Amino acid sequence: MNQSAKRKSAASLLRSGLAAPVLVIMVLAMMTLPVPPLLLDLFFTFNIALSLVVLMAAIYALRPLDFSAFPTILLTATLLRLALNIASTRVVLLEGHTGAAAAGNVIEAFGSFVVGGNFAVGLVVFAILVIINFVVVTKGAGRVSEVTARFTLDAMPGKQMAVDADLNAGLLTQEQAKTRREEITREADFYGSMDGSSKFVRGDAIAGILILFINVIGGLAIGVGQHSLGFADALQKYTLLTIGDGLVAQIPSLLLSTATAIIVTRVSDAQDMGTQMMNQMFRDSRPLWVTAGILGLLGIIPGMPNLVFLTLAGLSAYGALNIKTGDENEQTEEPVEEAPQLPDSERDLSWDDVKPVDTIGLEVGYKLIPMVDKDQDGGVLNRIKGVRRKLSENLGFLIPSVHIKDNLDLDPGGYQITILGVPEGHGIIHPEKELAINPGNAQQDLRGIPVTDPAFGMEAVWIDPSQHDHAQVLGYTVVDASTVIATHMNKILLEHAGDMLGHEETRQLLDKLGKREPKLVEDLTPKALPLSTIVRVLQNLLQDGIPLRDMRTIAETLAEASVNSQ
Incomplete structure (x- = not known):
C-alpha cells in the first residue's frame, strides 16, 4: 500500500x-x-x-x-x-x-x-x-x-509567402x-x-x-x-x-x-x-572499396601493425562486396512481362473515333511524364486535386476533372493547359530544380536559369534544391516544379471559370438547390426561364468574378426579374 x-x-x-x-x-x-x-x-x-x-x-x-x-x-x-x-x-x-x-x-x-x-x-x-x-x-x-x-x-518571410502561395493555389x-x-x-x-x-x-x-x-x-x-x-x-x-x-x-x-x-x-x-x-554512408560500395585498398596497403608496410590493418581492410572489402551484391540483386529483378499488343483490325470509322473535347486539359512533354504518373507518385496529381477542391469551394460549383496526356510535339520539359481544347497557357519545367520567384524585393541575383514565372509574369530563376534556404534568405519565394504547374492552372481556371460551366453543371446546381428550395426551383425553370438562359446568366456572373456559392439568392433574383419582364 x-x-x-x-x-x-x-x-x-x-x-x-x-x-x-x-x-x-x-x-x-x-x-x-x-x-x-x-x-x-x-x-x-x-x-x-x-x-x-x-x-x-x-x-x-x-x-x-x-x-x-x-x-x-x-x-x-x-x-x-x-x-x-x-x-x-x-x-x-x-x-x-x-x-x-x-x-x-x-x-x-x-x-x-x-x-x-x-x-x-x-x-x-x-x-x-x-x-x-x-x-x-x-x-x-x-x-x-x-x-x-x-x-x-x-x-x-519567404517561408510565410510560400505557405500563402500554397494556400491560394x-x-x-x-x-x-x-x-x-x-x-x-x-x-x-x-x-x-x-x-x-x-x-x-x-x-x-x-x-x-x-x-x-x-x-x-x-x-x-x-x-x-x-x-x-x-x-x-x-x-x-x-x-x-x-x-x-x-x-x-x-x-x-x-x-x-x-x-x-x-x-x-x-x-x-x-x-x-x-x-x-548508415544509409547515406554505406549506400555506395565505392568508398568502402577505396578504404579497403588503403588499409591493405598500410597493412603490408613493414613495421606497421599488419594484423590490425589487414583485418579492417578485409572487413571493409566484405562490407563493400555485400553492398554491391545487394545493388545487383535489386537491378536484376525479373521484369514484368507485358502482354503483346495486337494490331488493330481494319474497320469502318464510327462515332467512337470522334473524341469529345476535354473541358480542362493538361498536356506534358515526355520529360514531365513521371510528374503526372500515379504509379511514380507524381506530385502534380495531388496538386491539381487541391486546386480543383479549392476552386470548387470558392466558385460554388464542381470544377470538371483535368484530362492529362502526353504530347510529343511539346518541348521535353514543356506543358500546355487547354480549356475546351483551346491552349490558354504553357511553360517549360525543370523537374529536378526549384523555381525561385522574385516578388520584387530580392536582395541579389541567384545562380541558375533565369525565366519568367508562367503564372504571374514575375522574374524567376530555376535553381538547384541545395540553394533553397539561401534563396529564401535573400527574399525569393521558392516552389517546386509541381507547384509551378498547379499555380499556373489555378490562375487559368479562375480566368475561364465561365467557360467551364455548362448545361450539365447548371442542372446539378439546380438539383442541389431543389433539395433545399424545391418550390423556388420549380417556379424558376422551366416556367419562368429556360435552362439555356440561366446558363448564360451564371456564365456572365463567373466571368465578372462573382461566385455561385449563394445560389438561392441568384435563383430568387432571376425569378423576380422574369416576373417583372413579363
Missing part, C-alpha cells in the same frame, strides 16, 4: 506541473544547505543519467522541433550541475582532510579509479576533457546556433496553413533559444575550470593552515578530490554539449540520426 501510494503521489506531482518548480527549489537548496555524501552520490548519478537520456533523445529525434524543450532542459541541467559543484566544493573543503571518501563514493571513484589515484594524470585528463568540451564541441555548437538562428529568422487547407505558420514560428523561437542556451554551456565549461583552481588552492590553504597537513599530503588529498569532483561534473557537461551539437546540426528527416547516417 505504501509503495502504491508513493507511485500515485509521484504521478500526481508530474500531472500537477510541480515537478519543474520542485527541481528548481532543490537546485537552490543545494547551493545554500549542506548536502551529505550519500545524497551527493545520488545527485551525481542522477546528473549523469539525465545527460545520457538527453543525449539519446537528441540522437533519436527526427527533427530539431521534435525536441523543442531542449533549451529549457539544457538550462536546468546546467544549473543542477553548478549546484552540485557548489555542494561538493563545500564538502571537499570541510571534510577533505579526512580522506578520499569524504565527498562520497562517486567522487572517490572518479578521483581514484578513473585516474589511478595519480593527481598529475587526473589534471591532464581533466584538461583534455575541458579542451574537448570548451574549444571543440561547445564553441562549434555555439557558432552553428548563431548562424542557424540568423538564417532561420531571415528566411521566415488550393494545395493547403486553412488548418494546414495555420499549422505550417505555427511551425515556422516555433522553428524561429527554437533556434533563437538554442543560440542563448549555448552561452550557458560555454559558461558552464569556464566555471568548471575556475572551480578546479579554487578547490585546489583553497584545499591547500585549509589543509596546511587549519588541519596541520604537510604540503604534499594536502596536495594529494585535496587535488584528488577536486579532480574527482571536476571529472564527475565534466563528463555530463560533455554529454550535454554533444547533444547540443547534434540538435543544432540535425537535418529534418523521416529517419533517426543513426539510420540516416
Whole structure:
C-alpha cells in the first residue's frame, strides 16, 4: 500500500506541473544547505543519467522541433550541475582532510579509479576533457546556433509567402496553413533559444575550470593552515578530490554539449540520426572499396601493425562486396512481362473515333511524364486535386476533372493547359530544380536559369534544391516544379471559370438547390426561364468574378426579374 501510494503521489506531482518548480527549489537548496555524501552520490548519478537520456533523445529525434524543450532542459541541467559543484566544493573543503571518501563514493571513484589515484594524470585528463568540451564541441555548437538562428529568422518571410502561395493555389487547407505558420514560428523561437542556451554551456565549461583552481588552492590553504597537513599530503588529498569532483561534473557537461551539437546540426528527416547516417554512408560500395585498398596497403608496410590493418581492410572489402551484391540483386529483378499488343483490325470509322473535347486539359512533354504518373507518385496529381477542391469551394460549383496526356510535339520539359481544347497557357519545367520567384524585393541575383514565372509574369530563376534556404534568405519565394504547374492552372481556371460551366453543371446546381428550395426551383425553370438562359446568366456572373456559392439568392433574383419582364 505504501509503495502504491508513493507511485500515485509521484504521478500526481508530474500531472500537477510541480515537478519543474520542485527541481528548481532543490537546485537552490543545494547551493545554500549542506548536502551529505550519500545524497551527493545520488545527485551525481542522477546528473549523469539525465545527460545520457538527453543525449539519446537528441540522437533519436527526427527533427530539431521534435525536441523543442531542449533549451529549457539544457538550462536546468546546467544549473543542477553548478549546484552540485557548489555542494561538493563545500564538502571537499570541510571534510577533505579526512580522506578520499569524504565527498562520497562517486567522487572517490572518479578521483581514484578513473585516474589511478595519480593527481598529475587526473589534471591532464581533466584538461583534455575541458579542451574537448570548451574549444571543440561547445564553441562549434555555439557558432552553428548563431548562424542557424540568423538564417532561420531571415528566411521566415519567404517561408510565410510560400505557405500563402500554397494556400491560394488550393494545395493547403486553412488548418494546414495555420499549422505550417505555427511551425515556422516555433522553428524561429527554437533556434533563437538554442543560440542563448549555448552561452550557458560555454559558461558552464569556464566555471568548471575556475572551480578546479579554487578547490585546489583553497584545499591547500585549509589543509596546511587549519588541519596541520604537510604540503604534499594536502596536495594529494585535496587535488584528488577536486579532480574527482571536476571529472564527475565534466563528463555530463560533455554529454550535454554533444547533444547540443547534434540538435543544432540535425537535418529534418523521416529517419533517426543513426539510420540516416548508415544509409547515406554505406549506400555506395565505392568508398568502402577505396578504404579497403588503403588499409591493405598500410597493412603490408613493414613495421606497421599488419594484423590490425589487414583485418579492417578485409572487413571493409566484405562490407563493400555485400553492398554491391545487394545493388545487383535489386537491378536484376525479373521484369514484368507485358502482354503483346495486337494490331488493330481494319474497320469502318464510327462515332467512337470522334473524341469529345476535354473541358480542362493538361498536356506534358515526355520529360514531365513521371510528374503526372500515379504509379511514380507524381506530385502534380495531388496538386491539381487541391486546386480543383479549392476552386470548387470558392466558385460554388464542381470544377470538371483535368484530362492529362502526353504530347510529343511539346518541348521535353514543356506543358500546355487547354480549356475546351483551346491552349490558354504553357511553360517549360525543370523537374529536378526549384523555381525561385522574385516578388520584387530580392536582395541579389541567384545562380541558375533565369525565366519568367508562367503564372504571374514575375522574374524567376530555376535553381538547384541545395540553394533553397539561401534563396529564401535573400527574399525569393521558392516552389517546386509541381507547384509551378498547379499555380499556373489555378490562375487559368479562375480566368475561364465561365467557360467551364455548362448545361450539365447548371442542372446539378439546380438539383442541389431543389433539395433545399424545391418550390423556388420549380417556379424558376422551366416556367419562368429556360435552362439555356440561366446558363448564360451564371456564365456572365463567373466571368465578372462573382461566385455561385449563394445560389438561392441568384435563383430568387432571376425569378423576380422574369416576373417583372413579363
